C-alpha cells in the first residue's frame with residue numbers, strides 16, 4: 001500500500017509506518033549523542049512513562065532508556081494497524097521503540113490500555129515487576145513521567161465519561177488560526193465554556209489521575225526512595241491566554257499544579273507518624289519529589305488543533321530558529337533531564353533542581369525570553385495569508401506536523417509499497 005497524508009483541519013487521519021519508525025530512530029540517535037559519557041549517580045534505572053507513544057512522552061521514554069539505560073514501561077492508547085489500514089502514529093512509534101530497545105539490550109514493556117482505568121494501574125504494576133526482574137533490578141521505579149493528552153476520561157470509580165474542551169472561560173475568545181492543508185488564515189471565535197465543560201476538562205486533563213497513579217504505585221511499594229515524577233504543562237504568551245492559560249485547559253493545568261503539591265505532601269508524610277506538612281514532616285521527605293514542568297509550544301497531535309497556537313508556533317519557530325534557540329520534543333526533554341532533573345547536584349538532592357517561584361521546572365525559558373517574545377509578537381502583527389509561507393515558519397510547522405505522523409521524514413521513500421501492519 002502507498003500511504004500519503006490525509007489532513008483536514010489540522011488533523012491527520014493516517015500515518016506512515018516507515019516514516020514513524022525513522023523519526024523514532026532519529027530521536028534515539030540524537031539522545032545517544034547527547035547523553036554520551038558518565039551518567040550522574042541517581043539517574044533513573046527503572047522509568048514509567050504514561051503517555052509514552054508520541055510527543056513529549058515518547059521523547060521522555062527515549063531519553064530515559066537510551067540516555068540513562070533505564071528499563072522502561074510505557075502506557076499509551078493507540079489504534080493498531082491492520083493488514084489493510086494504517087494504525088495511529090503512536091502504535092508504530094511503540095513498535096519501533098521496543099524493537100530498538102531490544103536491539104540495544106534495554107528492557108522495555110509497552111501496554112496499549114486506557115491509562116485512566118484501574119485495570120491499567122494493575123497491569124502496569126505487574127509489568128514493572130516483570131520488567132525490573134528481567135533487567136536484574138529491584139522492582140522500584142525511579143522516574144514516573146505523566147504525559148497524557150486526551151479528549152476523554154472515564155472515571156474509574158463512577159464509570160462516568162468526561163470530555164475535555166478547548167474553550168475560554170468567562171468571555172468569548174477571538175483569534176486567528178492557520179489551516180496547514182489549505183494555507184488559509186481564518187478568524188475564529190469561541191464562546192466561553194459552561195461550568196460543566198470546565199469541570200469536565202479538569203477531570204480529564206487535571207491532576208486527579210496523576211495522583212491515582214502515584215497512590216497505586218506507592219501502595220504497591222514500587223516507588224524508589226529517590227523517585228521523581230513529572231507532569232507537563234504549558235503557559236505561553238499572553239496573546240494565547242484567552243484560549244489557553246485562562247481557558248478550560250489552563251484550569252486543568254492549575255489542577256495539575258495542585259496535584260504536584262498534594263503528591264509532594266504525601267511523599268513528605270509517607271510515615272504515618274506525620275499527619276501534616278510540618279517541619280518534622282519535611283525533614284522526613286527523603287528524595288522523592290513531584291514537579292510540573294512547563295514545556296515549550298511544539299507541534300504535536302494535541303497542540304495542532306488549539307486555535308492561535310499553529311499561527312503563534314509558525315512565528316515563534318521563525319524567531320527561535322533565527323536566534324539558534326529552536327528545540328523540538330527530544331531537545332526539550334534532553335535539556336529537562338540533563339540540565340534540571342538529573343544534574344550531578346540535583347540527581348542526589350531534588351531540592352537542587354532549578355525551579356521558578358511556584359516550584360515549577362521551566363524548560364520554556366528560551367521561548368519566554370523577552371527578546372523572543374517581542375520579536376514573535378511583532379512578527380505575528382505582520383502576518384497575512386499572502387506572506388505566511390515566506391515570513392513565518394509555516395513550512396516548519398507543517399513539516400513537524402507531518403513528521404509526527406511519519407510523513408515528510410528525510411530518507412523515507414513514500415512511493416514504495418509498504419505493509420501497514422509492520423514497521
Ligand SMILES: NC(=O)c1ccc[n+]([C@@H]2O[C@H](COP(=O)([O-])OP(=O)(O)OC[C@H]3O[C@@H](n4cnc5c(N)ncnc54)[C@H](O)[C@@H]3O)[C@@H](O)[C@H]2O)c1
Pocket residue numbers: 050051052053054055056057075076077078090113114115116147148149150151232233234294295296297298299300301302303
Ligand atoms: N505540545 C505542546 O506544545 C505542549 C507544550 C507544553 C506541554 N504539553 C503537555 O505535554 C503533555 C503531552 O502532550 P503532547 O503534546 O506530547 O501530546 P501527544 O498527543 O503527542 O501525546 C499524548 C499521549 O497520551 C496518550 N494517551 C491519550 N489518551 C490516553 C489514554 N486514555 N490512555 C493511555 N494513553 C493515552 C497517547 O497515546 C499519547 O501517548 C500534555 O499534558 C500537554 O498539555 C504540550
